[in-house]
Amino acid sequence: MRNxxxxxxxxxxxxxxxxxxSAPDDEAAKxxxxxxxxxxxxxxxxNDRKISEWxxxxxxxxxxxxxxxxx
Numbered sequence: 869m870r871n872x873x874x875x876x877x878x879x880x881x882x883x884x885x886x887x888x889x890s891a892p893d894d895e896a897a898k899x900x901x902x903x904x905x906x907x908x909x910x911x912x913x914x915n916d917r918k919i920s921e922w923x924x925x926x927x928x929x930x931x932x933x934x935x936x937x938x939x
Contacts, residue, residue: 872897877909894919
């Protein structure tokens with residue numbers, strides 16, 4: 869297992885929170901990071917190497933709830 873760090877970012881690029889995760893490889897780490905992160909702007913790092921980054925909106929609870937109510 870490899871150790872990774874996920875940075876959750878504000879739209880202006882400042883770090884709001886970070887957490888560590890373990891995964892067998894980079895692809896598994898990417899999948900896990902996107903599933904557990906609380907915000908849409910992320911960076912995934914392994915030691916001092918940036919593996920991936922994601923920017924942009926994800927559905928929010930409000931949007932999901934509105935669709936499930938038939939709207």
